[in-house]
Each structure stands twice: as structure tokens, then as C-alpha cells.
Amino acid sequence: MTTAYFDCFSGISGDMTLGALVDAGVPIDTLRAELDKLNLPGYEITALKVVRYGIAATKVHVCLDEKDQPARHLPDITKLIEASTLSSSIKQKSTAIFQKLAEVEASVHGTTVDKVHFHEVGAVDAIVDIVGSIIGMEMLGITTIVGSPVNVGSGTIKTAHGILPVPAPATAELLKGVPSYGSSVPFELTTPTGAVILTTQASSFGPMPQMKVERIAHGAGNKDIAGQPNVLRLLIGETASACEEDTSIVIETNIDDMNPQVYDYVIDKLMHQGAQDVYLTPIIMKKGRPAVLLSVLTDASKTDIIVDTIFRETTSIGVRIQEKCRKKLTREIKQVETQYGKIRMKISRRNGEVLTATPEFEDCRKIAEEKQVPLKQVIEEAKNQFIRSR
Numbered sequence: 001m002t003t004a005y006f007d008c009f010s011g012i013s014g015d016m017t018l019g020a021l022v023d024a025g026v027p028i029d030t031l032r033a034e035l036d037k038l039n040l041p042g043y044e045i046t047a048l049k050v051v052r053y054g055i056a057a058t059k060v061h062v063c064l065d066e067k068d069q070p071a072r073h074l075p076d077i078t079k080l081i082e083a084s085t086l087s088s089s090i091k092q093k094s095t096a097i098f099q100k101l102a103e104v105e106a107s108v109h110g111t112t113v114d115k116v117h118f119h120e121v122g123a124v125d126a127i128v129d130i131v132g133s134i135i136g137m138e139m140l141g142i143t144t145i146v147g148s149p150v151n152v153g154s155g156t157i158k159t160a161h162g163i164l165p166v167p168a169p170a171t172a173e174l175l176k177g178v179p180s181y182g183s184s185v186p187f188e189l190t191t192p193t194g195a196v197i198l199t200t201q202a203s204s205f206g207p208m209p210q211m212k213v214e215r216i217a218h219g220a221g222n223k224d225i226a227g228q229p230n231v232l233r234l235l236i237g238e239t240a241s242a243c244e245e246d247t248s249i250v251i252e253t254n255i256d257d258m259n260p261q262v263y264d265y266v267i268d269k270l271m272h273q274g275a276q277d278v279y280l281t282p283i284i285m286k287k288g289r290p291a292v293l294l295s296v297l298t299d300a301s302k303t304d305i306i307v308d309t310i311f312r313e314t315t316s317i318g319v320r321i322q323e324k325c326r327k328k329l330t331r332e333i334k335q336v337e338t339q340y341g342k343i344r345m346k347i348s349r350r351n352g353e354v355l356t357a358t359p360e361f362e363d364c365r366k367i368a369e370e371k372q373v374p375l376k377q378v379i380e381e382a383k384n385q386f387i388r389s390r
Helices: 014-023 028-038 074-082 088-109 124-139 169-174 192-201 262-272 300-313 361-371 375-389
Strands: 002-007 043-052 055-064 144-147 150-153 156-159 162-165 180-182 211-220 231-239 244-255 277-284 290-298 320-328 330-338 341-350 353-359
Touching (some): 014 055, 014 192, 014 211, 014 231, 028 043, 028 124, 055 124, 074 124, 088 124, 124 192, 144 192, 262 277, 262 290, 262 300, 290 300, 300 320, 330 375, 341 361, 353 361, 353 375, 361 375
Parallel strands (some): 002 144, 055 211, 150 180
Antiparallel strands (some): 002 231, 043 055, 211 231, 244 290, 244 320, 277 290, 341 353
């Protein structure tokens, strides 16, 4: 599995992403040929080797012919991509990125998705940056993307909507749930285009994962920064761990004064709000008081709603929040055909080897009730059928 780690210590933008991919080995002539499939006029793309504070990097320039740039909205861009002869996967990922960007812009500016006028992010250079980045990732065979915490910079930026703080509203919205931070660098390090590429394509964020690094590349930003290289570092290699890794948030609270009947309702509500798991642990508190430790495992983007529900639905007056690293087996759902009907199997693998295969309990229970056969018989039949189908 080829993994790319985007090290955003100096932020990320669309041209920095494209520059890093070219620096990693995407031939600029091949990239031009693929982008020509868009039938998008009015630009020229070039790549130049530069040095940013002692680090050699590639700077990609998209030179525009301003006379040929019409105003574009999401339907225009989607139509342009769908009409191209690019691969279906590139089309799907590229349109998904622009859809996400349109949703964020609509939310920020109080309008609808179809009415969003992309301004800076809707220009030809952004189309080239976004579609070109997806092309580059496919050409390099990248299957998994992990992002570092994102440096957004500081200060203000001049936009079509006037002077705005850094991070710009769209960038801030895109980075919800993603580890990010401001710095003393007094300009915009992370742009909406860079943020949307990273957040839609990365499967997780955090420290560099275990991997055998094969390529190290740098995509240059426009400006030189005093004290640090203005580059996006890209590390590409094969993952060394046999397990998937990500980070989750653990939210916990001790409760000693609530009707136990309420817990079932609370657990069900938290699960419906996106909790990965909810569990109760009996504990003894000070003065020998029996209590319950309520623990919720979730991703960072769900933290606020989970905490709000705990405060509203329980007697808790405070919670503890921790970030935890998880190692997971690769999981998939596969349906098997049994003599009783179709049953979903939850399959877990490590290095492609199946370690566990468990029938979906609700499927088995439903069939057992409908067919009037023992539940354990349905479960065994599903397991046996899975083994026979391998």
C-alpha cells in the first residue's frame, strides 16, 4: 500500500500540492497531456526548480490568459470535468472536491451551492491545481494519504469579500476536526484550495505513520519566509505497519447520581450521533460511593455534539477529553448466500489474511425469527458458507 504523508509545517496550497507531486516524479509533460483532456483554454503550466530557505523544491506556475477567463459556478466546473476524457476515478474525486468547496463557500457566505461564485478558488489555476493534483496522485500510485497538523499562518488576507482574517473563513471551515495551528508567519500559509484537497483525500491526520520512505519531495510556495522554508514536504513510501492507524477522541465522565434506566437511552443517542463506541464501567469513587464511568469513543469532528449530549442527557457536570492512537485490522463487509437467505459478514484482515469473519447479528436474528429456526444454527450456517466461498 503506497502511502503519502503531507507534512504541512508551512501550510498547504493547491500549487504547493501540485509542485510536490511533480517534485516526486510526475513528469510535467505527461501532466500537461492529461490536463489537456479537460479542454480548458486560457492557461499554460510550467515547473521550475527553486530554493526556499535552503531547501530545493519545485514551483509550479499556472500562467493565465485573463481575457479567456469566464465566471464559473459549480455546475460549470462539474460539466467541464464530466465532459473530459479523464479516468472515472479522477473525475469522481475532482468533482467531489469542488462539491465540498462549494458547500463550504455557500455556508460561509449564506447562499446556495449552485449560486456560489468561486472568485479566487474558481479560477482556471484552481481547476488545474485540483484536477492536476488528483492526476498526480493516481500517476504515483498513491492509495493512502495521511496529513500532519496544518500550519495556517496568521494576519489578514485581501479577498473579493474584503480584508479577512487568517485562516480565511472557508479554510477554517474546511479544517474543522483537523489538527491545525496558527504561527508567527504573518500571511496565509494554507489556502482553501490546499485545505480542500488535503481534507477530502486524507484518511487521517497526526504524526508520520510507520512507513518505508522511498521518495521525499517539496512543493514551493510563492513567497520566501524568514526563518523557515516555505514548502510542502511530501513523503511517499510503503506502510510498514500491518494494521491501519488513526486517531480517535475518548470522552469520559464519572456519574454517581443518575437513574440507571437512562443509560440505555443515552448510549443509543450517542451512537446515532456518530460515536464509534460507548461503554459503561462500574467504579468506586471517594467515600466509597459506587458510580459509573461513561466512555465515548469518537472522531474529532463529533466532539462538540457528543459533549453537548452528555451534558444535556446525563447529570454530568464535566468531561475529560483525550486523543488516542488506534491500530485496526482492515475491515470490510461481504454478503454471503445461505440456505436461509443473505447474511452480511464482518471480515477483518491483516496483510490480506482473514483473521476474523463474524456474521452480522441483526441479520441472523431477523432470519431466525422469520424462518423459526434456532439463532445459533443461522450463525453457524453463515460462518460455514463464508468458509466454503473463500
